[in-house]
Amino acid sequence: MTEAPHAPAALEALPDDAGDVLLPAARAAIGQALGVPAPALGEPPAWALEPGACYVTLTREGKLRGCTGTLVAHRPLLADVQVNAVNTALRDRRFAPMTPDEVPLVVIEVAVLSASRPLAASSLPEAYAALRPGVDGVIVEAGAWNRATFLPKMWEPLPEPAVFLEHLWRKAGLAPGVWHEGTRLRTYTARSWRESPGPA
Structure with a gap:
């Protein structure tokens, strides 16, 4: 049975300093899944037990x-971070599952997402004008079957709305440059925390 969505904090x-809780939790979950020892986690703060959605x-x-x-x-949120950390390490179909030897070599970033909202656009030009580069994550x-998202950080390599949506369309399996019948866009914002590069 699928759980009903809840309003995120x-x-x-x-x-x-939420990263001081979320990043160790993500690393510990990956380590546990791969049999790599990880330090014990402390009692989670109340905010980490509120409903939340994230990308790892x-x-x-x-x-x-x-x-x-x-x-x-x-x-x-804490459980979502742990589940998505393991899924990213072992079940992202674009990559081979991570090995225990890789655990100390990877850098983890956790992006916590706001609830998404419909974007008022019925054409590509309207979407270009309505989007906020550097701020909005976008779902198409x-x-x-055609669905994809780009996190707000994807504006860094793709700063122009037309180019951003062209790549998002391709990710969703849609022909770029065409507003397909029934196309819906939603946007959200995110806050991110990232480990310092180098072994943990």
């Missing part, structure tokens, strides 16, 4: 090693 309510990104030597996540909050849906 407001991003601004998260403490600035792994990089190795500056290159993407995996990225998966949740768009709708349906479990405690068209039909039953």
Whole structure:
């Protein structure tokens, strides 16, 4: 039975040092899944037990090693971080499952997402004008199977709205430059925390 979505805690309510809780939790979950010893975690703060949705990104030597996540909050944020950390390490279909030897070599980033909202756009020019580069994460849906998202950090390599959406369309399996019938866009914001590069 699928859990009903819940309203996530407001991003601004998260403490600035939330990464001190979320990043070790992600690393411990990956270590446990791969049989790598990890330090015990302390009692989680109340905010980490509120519903939350996140994406977990792994990089190795500056290159993407995996990225998966949740768009709708349906479990405690801390649990969402732990589940998505393991899914990113072992189940991102673009990469081979991570090995125990890689655990100390990857850098973990956790992005906590706000609830998404519909973007008022019925054409690509309207979407270009409505998007906020550097701020909005974007979800595109068209039909039953074509769906994809880009986190706000994807504006860094793709700063122009037209180019950003062209790549998002391709990720969703849509022909770029065409507003397909039934296309829906939603946007969200995110706050991110990242480990310092180098072995943990």
